[in-house]
Amino acid sequence: MAKPVQSNTGSGLLRRLASNAPVLISGSILLALVVIAVAAPLLAPYDPYAQDLSRRLLPPIGYAGHDPAHFLGTDGFGRDYLSRLIYGTRISLLIGFSVVLIAGFIGTTIGLLAGYFGGKVDQVLMFVINTRLAMPVFLAAMAVVVVFGASLTATVLTLGFFLWDRFAVVIRSTTQQVAAQDFVLAARSAGFSNTRILTREILPNVLSSVVVIATLEMGSAILLEAALSFLGFGVQEPTPSWGLMLSQAREQLFFDAWLIYLPGLALLSLVLAVNIFGDGLRDLLGARDRT
């Protein structure tokens, strides 16, 4: 009796992940940031909301006038900057995850339907996608936030409802490719319902694309939140959002530059880690699809 020609490679993906240096490093950073976000109450030396107006704008370590009690100094309200940065990880990751969850759901659904059914359904959904692409996101996002009030929830919902386009476009074409494969025909000829074909046959095959886009979109969601908060349309005070911290500190740029550098660097490294991880994931998942 014939045996399979290859050994089981179920753990292969993990092994490859582990042997890919950029992915390993970015993954570790990401993991560390997630841990920081989850364990923020344990890690943060102070309550990120606790003000002390008499101890404002203390510089971080390495600057003259540094107060050892505040490793990274204090902000304009005397709040511990390190604690706010630590809690800011929460906000950014929360935004990243929830936005991608919403956008991924909407975009993947649209992409699957358009790619699988084609024809009229595709035309209508393509029109929806195009309309979305022709909408100026920033303008619309600002308007939405003004309507529903600026809050974490509003920001998440707005970005979630606006960032689905890449999911839709990519998943649509991936679905078209998958749907053209014979195993989908086989499923149809066996009498599978469309729902079953979409969820059991096609979805698992586009899921790797979804994951890859999700990581990359997570990066843009985090950046967009920061930009919106920077313009005053994002998360509300006194929530420690990095974008908001940047926005508040921007006028101090020339005098207390660390107020700008620190959250900016935090933002940069988080998004960098997310993107490098996404890239690595794409290479690895793509490689598996090819073989």
Add this chain to the structure above:
Amino acid sequence: MFRISSLIAGASLLALTATSAFADKNDDTLRIGWGGDGVMINADNYLGGTRTGIWFTKMVWDTLIERDNATGEYKGSLATAWQWVDDKTLELKLREGVSFHNGAEFGADDVVFTYNTMSAENSGARFRAIVDWIDHVEKVDAMTVRIHTKEPFPQALEFLSGPMPIYPHKYYAQVGSVGMSNKPVGTGPYKVVEMKPGEQYTLVRNDDYDWGSPKSKAKITNVIIREIPDAQTQVAELMSGGIDVTADMSPDLVTRLAGVPGLEAKMSETLRIFIIGLDAAKRANNPAVNDVRVRQALNYAIDRDGIVKNLMAGAARTLSTPCHPLQFGCSEEAAVKYPYDPEKAKALLAEAGFADGLDLTMYAEAPAKEAEAIMGNLAAVGVRVSLNRVPYEAYRDAQISGKAPAFLFNWGSYSLADASASISFFFKGGEDDFAQDKDVIEWLKTGDSVTDPAKRKEVYASAIGRITKEAYWIPLFSGVRGYAWDADLDFTPYADEIPRFYEYSWK
């Protein structure tokens, strides 16, 4: 990351120096950067209604009367003399020999046209209150006019010396507001060379400005004004010599800029007052703020001194009144004081049934930086504030539609030094009155229509007493404006928040 560290190094270096305005001094050009409060939307400031519009108006136009900043005394500008003919009629003699920048002679027709046009229903005037008191203006002869007011209006002289410039009637009738904005023509110390709306305005000294105006003739020949909305961009321009003066600096920036060689910076108190309004009139249907004990508790909970000292570099004053103490009739003695006393606040809250704390929704008009400090104070006595800091329009919408049990805002009284510009606006009944206190309404009606200063003082004091006793508002502190300028420039800020750019000169 090498770039980052070099940037950090760079930033600390640059804290040391600022490029001098030597070049500007040489070509005798004053470069002004403004726009922190939003761009000047219309140089015709009756319609534009912006703060920078007032500054611009001061440079390009004149008013009938000018109030002396030092003495508070009213001096004749385009008018030389005035007197009340009766309760509702003010007659003014106009100055001879004044001409507009386009050569047109100034006369009674200009006054009649300007005020009648602007006070007309649907004139488009942004703030009705500024012109609403005028019923009509009548030309007596070529150099005499009579202003007829709707009601007796004791603050008329203050208003006439405020944001009520006189336009050349033929020109305005011909080009309209947009034309006036794009190519302003006035009598003032500066003439307009070029307007790039929302971007840059170029002015040149009016060399014919020697008809005896209480405003001085301009000392610097050229003025270039640039709209720069971002404070940090203004700072960068200031330090790199791109601009010579700005008036949008925060207290923190003023503190820092004052230490930069080649620059000077100063805070100056303004007539603007910062207030938390409370919905005592049950519009938001919030039982907590309808309870006077809660309102008083909130008043006790806020550490005004701490905020002023730490956040406003001590340049502001703490307020106990619902108006600015510099305004006529705004008596601090009349006000019930609420010194910072968190324990008393907690006790009052407990007494009102909120021993376990209180959730309060507060709307604020962005940017409202002080909101966070206030939230910190309130949190300390168990008031959990959920803050909606939104653009002015959204804030106002929430406030009017009764969505806001508490609203943090500021009020500039149109730069009018009269308590009525604040108290009467907010407590005389109507939609903006969230107290609807019958007595207060009566007192204010009296105060706004009698001409006897003593009587007015008395009724305003009664109103202030009631408003503070009932704690309809939480008066916080006065506003400050931060100026920063090139050390080569001889610059003095004024308390009425209006820089007199024509008075400044190079050292």
Add this chain to the structure above:
Amino acid sequence: MNDTVLSIQCLSVALPEGADRRLAVDDVSLDLRKGETVCIVGESGSGKSITAFSVVGLLSPQLVPVAGKVLFGGNDLLKAPAAEMRRIRGARIAMIFQEPMTALNPVLRCGQQIMEMFEAHGLHTHRARRARAIELLTEVGLPDPAKAFSAFPHELSGGQRQRVMIAMALALEPDVIIADEPTTALDVTTQAQILSLLKRLRENHGTAILFITHDFGVVAEIADRVAVMHRGKVVESGPTVDVLNDPQEAYTRDLLAAVPALTPPAPAGKPDAEIVLSGLNLNKTYRGRSFFNRRDVPALTDVSFDLYRGETLGIVGESGSGKSTLGRCLMRLADLDAGEIIVDGKDLHALSERAFQPMRKTMQMVFQDPFASLNPQRTVGRIIADGPIVHGKAESLALAQAEELLSFVGLDPSSMNRYPREFSGGQRQRIGIARALALEPKIIIADEPVSALDVSVQAQVLKLLRGLKVRLSLSMIFITHDLRVAAQICDRVAVMQRGRIIEMGPTAEIFSNPKSEYTRALLAAIPGQGLGAKQAFESELPA
């Protein structure tokens, strides 16, 4: 010998780390003489193409020649500097590739791509280049050379494109042409034309041809000498006649035995008279979907046939003949424009999707591509069991049945929880067959089920299909372009051309006495007519 133009000596090419073997090409030696055609023949992965690409230095960077020499004009090409190689490529050694569509740049005109040959080697003026290009296009037998000159590759047919490639290869009168499976992507009649073109050109120009192929038929047609490769080694080489008629090595013998003969076996028993499926006047037209190109392509025109119980009906034809469309329409994977498909007295075409759903069990399909036809994300067991589960079978029963089916098609039942990527092409095809059988259909529609497989694997899968059909008394519609396969497995054959059945009858009759001109041409075009063995399909069935 002194007329040797190219000599490969002890060539070894290493594979990258982690491949299934260390060397892609293992100690291969081969001579090519002037005017001679040498075929390298082998199954996929034998190293035949890598050998050819090593000669011109066009190996992908992961593949490195580690030993041996490639002597050409006295130089070792493996050591030649890049500039030298560039002068040799195209001018003295030219190449023809398998896929003429992708081998030509889609955004450049064909003529321009030919003229580039001269440009690359700095020959002729622009005007002369153009004239030469047209001459070449004429020589390779393109009907309208001027038009072909200014055509973009996609505007030509596959055969025409390959002629353009050949014209390009000929342009500089090279000493050697290396042809890598140049006819594999072509229809059999086109293939015959290209092969004869190559033969003619070799005679006219005296060019030596190194010809890479997997097809012994092609070898028989074109090769003077042949080298058989297996797992990187040349297992046997010699004059074509000797190797084909008297193979010395067991591997060669097995390969040749796996090639199906063109002579059909004697009919096995009497055909059953019961009709299980009949198609009546089936019509289908593909509407032009693009905005300008509203050309409608008729795919099926008045196609009628009956399928008898227990028989295998072959549908043969070249690409575009409509044979695959017919299969899909029967399965209702594509919609018919008109016609009736009668099964059990019901017209399937007229049924609603809902009413048709239970009927799907009666007909199942086996697909061509063993890679694309299995969902890579589902285990083999689920792939087989899903169908019965959807049709209401209990999950445990369906899985048990799947396990049985796996042994039935010759796979280890332990394969249940593995994923398709762990299996070879032939094994996957067995899984696909098991999936089709899981619904216990009466009819199997097999759409080119063996054309993606190597010849030895093909023989095994055909054997399995045949055995199953007999054991389970299935009826089968067998769609194929390969007449050799059809000859061996079909009871009756329908020949399709441009959407019509032009001839239908018992296999032996069609092959020995074709009625239509087209069928005759089709049969005549098959390379290596006498080659191949009758396949003993009946043996070896699991109990």
Add this chain to the structure above:
Amino acid sequence: MTSFIIKRLASAVLTILVVSALTFSLAFLAGDPAIAIAGKDSSAADIARVREYYGFDRPVVIQYGEWLAKALTGDFGRSFHYQQSVADMLASRLPITFGLGVAAIIFALAIAVPLGVAAAAKPGGLIDRFALGLSVLGQAMPTFWLALLLVVLFGLTLRWLPISGNATWQHFVMPTIALGTFALPALLRITRAGTLDALRSDYVRTARAKGLGAGKVLFRHALRNVMIPLVSISAVQLGALLAGSIVIEQIFALQGIGALSYDATLRADLPVVQAITLIVAVFYVLLTLVADIVNAILDPRIRESW
């Protein structure tokens, strides 16, 4: 081709209509235009008067219809806030934003194309790693943060460049770099991937088999095929830049439509918001159309499919 363009335009018009209707209702919800017009420090009575005068109390649908009817005749009305003709305002501000967008795209392309090609020529090499690093860094860089750093570095530390305004071309250098960095990663990636695909393709192998030099193989055979996706992505990116220059214009005090749209959204200045939305949508649609046409010129297969 003409009728293809007509068909595309028809669907484009529909897209634009839907977009403008959506933003109209959104912007209308966003803030009471009456409050915006009445301005800060206006009384509730002022606001009520304005609301009635402009007819803001009527159903949104009717107001949108009115706006649309006028817009179709080319009349975009007057800005509530500035009281100026919207068309005039846009005419003076569009060149700034458009110029900035085009400059940013050119900047991005000037780096992305050579770098992407060089990276693909030797995958895994030093240049490739640098390119990958640059694209990842560019993607992760918060645009506004980069802008602030540029101001510190070039505006203040080195004093090479003017900081704000639009007087000279030097004023556009920093905004171009900041905005271009935003567009760079996508272009770099597509160039690299496209070149890599092209270099691995059969037709490049054919070209090499002809004995063509590396330069000709790259420029004639590979790049031409790379241009096709590059053109599409550039068009999309340019559209995104036009809509996304809000923060940059804000920081560098550029009076383009980005700054205007920020301002107009804040103040519920409907006529301006509407006109800008319309313009951004039209730009997006036109750009993709132009990209399609350019691609059809580049690729005969696309022409065929029309």
